[in-house]
Amino acid sequence: MQATNNRWDALDVLRGLTILLMLMNVTPGSWETNFSFLVHAKWEGWTLIDMVAPAFLFVIGCAMPLSFER
Numbered sequence: 634m635q636a637t638n639n640r641w642d643a644l645d646v647l648r649g650l651t652i653l654l655m656l657m658n659v660t661p662g663s664w665e666t667n668f669s670f671l672v673h674a675k676w677e678g679w680t681l682i683d684m685v686a687p688a689f690l691f692v693i694g695c696a697m698p699l700s701f702e703r
Contacts, residue, residue, distance in 0.1 A: 644696055651689040658682050 661667050670681040 639699065639702070641695075641699070644692055644699075647688065648692045648696075651685050651692065654682065654685045655689070658685065 658671055661671055672680060672682070674680050674683055
């Protein structure tokens with residue numbers, strides 16, 4: 634029997650990247666210094682870290698139809 638692999642590599646890469654950025658945000662290494670892209674925007678605008686949770690939800694939404702096919 635052949636096992637079919639219906640995974641999309643792009644979804645796996647984006648999911649891994651968002652999880653990596655989530656971990657970098659929670660544990661910056663030093664509380665005295667931060668990378669500028671790991672700081673949330675004060676009120677107006679956005680930084681890279683502000684888009685991590687929406688990107689993760691987007692990946693989950695894209696993966697749901699693929700998992701429901703099984």
